[in-house]
Amino acid sequence: MTLSDIFWIIAVVLGIGMCYKLPAVLRGGRNPLARQVGGLLLAACAVFTFAAPATIAAVNDLTGIPNFSAPWVYSLLTGFCASCLLLIIKWRGGSPQSIRRATWWVYGSYGALIAALWICFALGDHSVERLRDLDTYYANTPWMREMIVLYLLGHTVAVLITSALLWTWESRVRGTGLLHAGVVLLGIGYAMNLLYDIAKLTPVIARWNGRTDLDWMSTDLAPPIAGLVGVLIALGFIVPHAGERMSHRFAARREYRALGPLAHALHRVPTASAPVALPRFAPLELRLTRRKTVLRDAVRQLQPYIDPAERDQAAQFHRNQGRTPDEAHALAEATALTAAVERLLANSDQSPDQPSRPTTESLSGDLVAISRALRRLPGARAGRWTTSDRRESVTP
Template structure:
């Protein structure tokens, strides 16, 4: 169980990164996608390499006492830079300004990382400290400065992110605002972490022992903070993706009545190739639309455009809008044509010269309107009239 408070958040962040990996592969040129992926990967690395068992293992493998200290500090600095870079790309704006700010941020925090490595190389830290390195070496030249540089850089990023996220949250709504509020809470906790570290280091400099602030209070605060920040970044993107997926599945379901209405008239051999049940929603919508278009083409000789015109006029007279009248009239014509086709098993009807394109050419949105209109009383009346006509003419 030792180090579990570090490995659990690291595992959660790795899973989140794995979920983003397909998107990164497909859109690796997108700065926002890259920034999100890097943030998740760096955040998980922070917790993994900051766990005492990992610290001991890295020190042992490298043969350098406390080698993990600058490694963890550099990763923490990279995490701060990743947060700033993600926010810069997330907010958008002029491309030149975004690139300039990104380069400035990268250069600044790269300099901090180099400074930490140089300071550790110049200092001496022969005694391995797994949890209290910050306070144990606070009187050691260069090592003290390395600790302060990392704390200042981390605090600066937390202050900037807190201010920017709070300002932005006042101008947006929905999941984006919820994500920004979570991020504000996470970066406030980052400031609590930094305050605990600064207090412990300052106490040691003045001869007091407040090490528990650094070894006991700070780690769980950092864990919760990282989870809030990661959730805040991912939440709006996840909600956006789920919303798009929901809309696609809604379109697929709404096309169902029209698809089922036309299915009997399409010859079995000409139907679209069946796709697996786990296929993406957009592919299933595409297949359903293709099936509907095939059905419309097979019904073309049986369309009664006079019926459509009469139905449209009646719906308009009842107070409906133009779009609803068009959809209802098209649905009535389709329903009547299906029954006319069923009454002509030998296909004796001569095809008309006019092809039916009012629904097919408009795309899925208009097809959805027609599909929903199939349930209207006007269309049901058309079905009954067609059925009574067929029974009276055997």
């Protein structure tokens, strides 16, 4: 596998990450963090795409300028470093004034650095095309030498500042799960970025002293380090967001399934309005919202048929059986609801001497617990609180 193949594979991985974040960027509207994460992944994808030797040769041929890819790739890499630094600054938070000052400092310094790279390239002699060893080949060429040193120093400074910010922040986010994991991945990635800078700068300095035996560090060692760094940094930014989204999805799926017994028990209760029809492959969050809405509507329809005395006796019965107050409450609500369903279906109105109590708030806030309680109700079937159970609950 060639270096171009490796860089293209990494670019594809980063592109997948960017596509994963795209919906969040589009939904985020004016959310600057969402836009910056998407922009950062786009910049990283561009760096590895244009840094592949085959792409370097294609860009040089397209422009007709030997080594035109050099300042172009260096500018992309510098912009990527600035984007990472800006994102970490805003991610960590702080006063609006300090964030604004840091942002303008990054824009100004790295914008000037990119302009300096192109000026040096324009002034230097770069007539011999070099696809993999440009840094060492032109290490002693006036102006090209300055361009190479500027991009390496700019990269090193960004890495040092970002690493310091990450590792001071790491102690503050311990115990936050995936956010901490993302910060650690970023910290490792930027620590390895320093190895990349060492692998690039060492042979350049060796060339200044007439040595060529360390060129392998720039051509053979630095590219694999860069590839691993790109993947670690991309994962560091993606993991917290992807993990949070997956966590929310798993929680929604658990809640949807937990509400199944209650939905089955109340499915015969007529609702005030027809449920909203959903497509066959509607998102889980939307289906969960509809299920909760339908259940709450059914609970409201059942209120005239709920016997408060029966519910209170059921709660006392389950407390006498050793249930916790929360468990006894959920079981009592489940008993009252299923009994109310039977009364409604039998078309028997509630007795005037047993007025209905408002129950919508207590039920709608604890639907999952009530649904789970339906499976644990005593008696021959869920919803049947037997006569013997009733007598036992009032026995002193």
